[in-house]
Amino acid sequence: MKAKKVVSLLMAGAMALSMAACGSTASNSGSSSSGSSSKSTSTSSSKSGGKTVGISMPTKSLERWNRDGSYLKKQFESKGYKVELTYSDNKSAQQNNDIEGLIADKVDVLVVAAIDGEALSQVLGEAKDANIPVISYDRLIMNTDSISYYVSFDNYKVGQLQGNYIKDQLKLDSAGSKKYTIEMTGGDPADNNAPFFFKGAMDVLQPYIDKGVLTVPSGQTKFNQCATDRWDTSTAMKRMQNILGSYYSGGKQLDAALCSNDSTALGVTKAIESDYAGKNKVLITGQDGDEPNLKNIVDGKQSMTVYKAVANEAVVTLDLAIQIMDGKKPDASLIKSSGWKFDCAYDTKSYDNGKGIVPSYLLTPEVVTKDNMDKLLVDTGYYKKGSDGYLKAVG
Numbered sequence: 001m002k003a004k005k006v007v008s009l010l011m012a013g014a015m016a017l018s019m020a021a022c023g024s025t026a027s028n029s030g031s032s033s034s035g036s037s038s039k040s041t042s043t044s045s046s047k048s049g050g051k052t053v054g055i056s057m058p059t060k061s062l063e064r065w066n067r068d069g070s071y072l073k074k075q076f077e078s079k080g081y082k083v084e085l086t087y088s089d090n091k092s093a094q095q096n097n098d099i100e101g102l103i104a105d106k107v108d109v110l111v112v113a114a115i116d117g118e119a120l121s122q123v124l125g126e127a128k129d130a131n132i133p134v135i136s137y138d139r140l141i142m143n144t145d146s147i148s149y150y151v152s153f154d155n156y157k158v159g160q161l162q163g164n165y166i167k168d169q170l171k172l173d174s175a176g177s178k179k180y181t182i183e184m185t186g187g188d189p190a191d192n193n194a195p196f197f198f199k200g201a202m203d204v205l206q207p208y209i210d211k212g213v214l215t216v217p218s219g220q221t222k223f224n225q226c227a228t229d230r231w232d233t234s235t236a237m238k239r240m241q242n243i244l245g246s247y248y249s250g251g252k253q254l255d256a257a258l259c260s261n262d263s264t265a266l267g268v269t270k271a272i273e274s275d276y277a278g279k280n281k282v283l284i285t286g287q288d289g290d291e292p293n294l295k296n297i298v299d300g301k302q303s304m305t306v307y308k309a310v311a312n313e314a315v316v317t318l319d320l321a322i323q324i325m326d327g328k329k330p331d332a333s334l335i336k337s338s339g340w341k342f343d344c345a346y347d348t349k350s351y352d353n354g355k356g357i358v359p360s361y362l363l364t365p366e367v368v369t370k371d372n373m374d375k376l377l378v379d380t381g382y383y384k385k386g387s388d389g390y391l392k393a394v395g
Contacts (some may be wrong), residue, residue, distance in 0.1 A: 051109075051325055052082040054102030054132075058115045059090040062231065062263055063290040064310065065113065067393060068138070071314035072111060079318065090230055092119040092190075099123045103130055109321045110134045116190040117142040117353075133324050135317060136358065140192040143354040148324060150351055150360040151317045153308045155193045158365050159200020159260070161306050162285040165367060166201075166256045169283055169303070172208045180255040182214050183243055185236050185268055186226035187260040192353075197260040197287070198223045205258070217247035228264050236267030244275045256283040262293040262305055269301050289368060289377065294391045297370050307368045307376060312342045316361050331359070 053076045057069045065087070073083045084102055088095035092115050102110060103126055110132055114120055117139055124146035127134055133148040134141075140150055167173070170180050182205070187194030202221070208214040209221065220226050220243075228236045236259070248254055254276060259265035265286035272282055286293050286305040296302035319338045323330045332346035343364040351360045368376055373391065377383040383391040 050082070052084060052105070052107045053321060054099075054105070054107030054110045055083060055085045056095060056099050056102065056110065056112045057085065057087045058095070058113055060087045061090060062288075063292075063393075064262075064288045068113065068310045068314070071311045072137075072317060075314045075318040076321075079322065088115060090115055092116045096120065096123045100126070103127050103132060106130075107132060108325050111137050111317055111321065112141065113137040114139045114141045114192075117192040118190065120144065121146075135321060135324075136353075137317060138193070138313065140351055140353055140358065142192060145355045147353065147358050149320055149330070150358045151313060151320060152193070152360065152362055153313070153365050154345070154362045155196035156200040158287055158306045158308070159197040159202070160204055161200075161365060161367050162197075162258060162260075162287070162304075163201035163204025165285060165304050166258060166283055167204055167208070170255060172213050175208075175213045179212065180214055181253060182216055182256040182258060183218055183240070183254065184216070184221065184226045184258045185228060185240065185260065185264045186223050187228055187264065188231045189224065189227045189229070191231070194227065194260060195223055198226070201258055201260075201285075217252070218243045228260075228267075231261055231263045233263045233267040233270075236264040237271045238267075240268045240271035241275045244271060248276065248278065251277045251279070253278045253280055254282050255280070257285070259285050260287060262286040262288040262290040265293055265302055265305075266290075266296075269296060273301070287365075289383075291390075291392060294368075294373065294377075294383075297368070297373065298390060300370075304367055304369045306365045308363070308365045309342065309380075309382065311382060312340070312363055315340065316344060316363065320361065334361075 055069065055072050057065045060066055069085050069087065073085050076083050084105060084107060086098040088098050095115050096119065099110065099112065100123055110127055112120065112134060120141055121144040124134055124141065124144050128146040134146050136147045136150040138152045141147055186198045205214060209216060257268050259268050265284055269284055284302045286302055289305050289307040293302055293305055297305065319334060320330055323334060335344055335346060345362045347360040347362055348357060351358045366376055374385065377391060378385050381394060383393055385391055
């Protein structure tokens with residue numbers, strides 16, 4: 001079953017979460033790096049009984065995965081676990097090979113952020129045969145019964161935050177006879193999260209499109225029309241350049257650009273800077289809190305980003321993995337017993353990967369704008385503000 005065929009099933013329970021209060025402060029230390037496929041190994045083993053955690057990340061080419069990998073590695077090392085961390089250069093075949101290597105190394109648990117949620121069934125079946133539990137990290141892995149748990153953010157909520165931001169900024173509820181224009185840029189069709197982001201936003205915006213308050217001159221309102229392979233910045237830029245040239249020539253006004261994440265927002269921003277003839281400031285959404293996008297927010301080029309505190313996502317993954325390695329069967333009680341100080345939900349209804357419901361721990365995303373950036377990102381210790389006024393991730 002392809003991901004697009006199960007989107008409706010996945011969405012059916014998206015709002016039916018088993019909510020529970022959360023709370024433990026994440027370590028805010030981390031580091032960023034860049035490059036191609038790579039592997040790093042640590043040797044800590046003081047409190048862990050010599051156990052090893054295998055972590056498979058998609059790529060170093062997107063800033064956020066460097067932060068995820070670094071936070072995860074440091075969290076597990078802080079508890080004495082040995083860590084094998086791989087990056088797969090956004091190549092599914094490489095990720096399969098990397099995971100095979102981690103299985104061969106007899107890791108005690110696998111944490112996997114999939115490049116292609118449809119491409120790991122066989123290798124994760126090998127992990128199951130080797131009695132290695134698997135945590136699907138951030139992106140739900142599809143069509144396998146080898147997944148023990150899923151840790152992510154409320155991805156539908158991410159899209160809702162983006163859609164509501166556009167609705168509120170354009171004052172669509174009081175638009176009267178005024179009409180606004182919008183174009184959409186979605187995410188990678190191989191990433192199971194991408195349809196959630198898009199649907200969350202469109203569920204907010206579609207009623208205004210139906211009323212004629214919002215118009216989409218390109219007519220591209222379906223996910224498969226707006227998707228961006230591999231979340232690639234240049235792909236998003238070229239598509240938006242084509243849209244601007246075809247539908248906004250002669251200074252026709254574009255009011256908003258819904259972008260599902262920051263890498264696509266970068267491309268759309270570049271296209272608007274180079275090819276848009278209108279004189280107005282275009283609302284542009286994003287997600288992840290990448291440094292170049294935060295700079296654009298400060299400079300007024302991007303309007304907002306949805307921030308997901310991946311340091312907290314690493315904390316949840318750590319505590320979950322420890323219980324799994326200790327032979328326990330974590331459930332909603334993990335939230336209370338861990339004492340986390342951030343919002344989280346335990347969900348046993350929403351995330352069906354085609355083989356069954358995957359028990360999920362979902363954190364809460366937040367809207368970041370120029371006005372609240374310091375409070376949400378700097379005061380919490382995740383970023384530092386430089387003398388130039390721009391933010392840098394701590395690490």
